[in-house]
Amino acid sequence: MNMFRFLGDMTHLFSVLVLLLKIHTIKSCAGISLKTQELYAIVFATRYLDLFTDYISLYNTVMKLVYLGSSLSIVWYMRRHKLVRRSYDKDQDTFRHHFLILPCLILALLINEKFTFMEVMWAFSLYLEAVAILPQLVLLQRTRNIDNLTGQYVFLLGAYRSFYILNWIYRYFTEVHYVHWITWISGLVQTLLYGDFFYYYFHSWKNNEKLQLPA
């Protein structure tokens, strides 16, 4: 495993853990989109179906379980915890995320590495991950609130995307048969969407003003 991949995994892990720890500690999820968090939970659940069929390494298995557990915990806190769920911006978090799931499923049925249940679910998880940040973007735009989304969370997710792209480039040039078009293209789309988020975050931070996304 190369250093880019490892750093990508670690920053991804910390982004989820920082969010979970923050919700757990301050008993608030203001500014966090439940829709995005639910989409991430679906992404992990559908991608890691291979936990039951393929063993890669102890590292992979443990990381998959931690990602699944922490993202499900975030959803649990936001839906069920009596204090946390009171702080949820329900009226603002109106992005209809079901309309993202269906197109991703159709795309996965059409474009996949092999037409089997596992492969379709795997492709679906990648397409869904690419667009899962959208409800969070819409919520930010509505509330114009960056105080509650910590700088760390934004920074860690951005670092995760960047390291994974460096990892793909590195592996493409150092390994034989390493080609994953579906992963690369959906990963690139995700990074571009995220870059947009990043740009406006830093812009508003630099000018010391509240976040203004273009309408």
Place this chain on the structure above:
Amino acid sequence: KEQKHPKDEL
């Protein structure tokens, strides 16, 4: 025959 790369990333 095309060789399939294992899905070893997260």
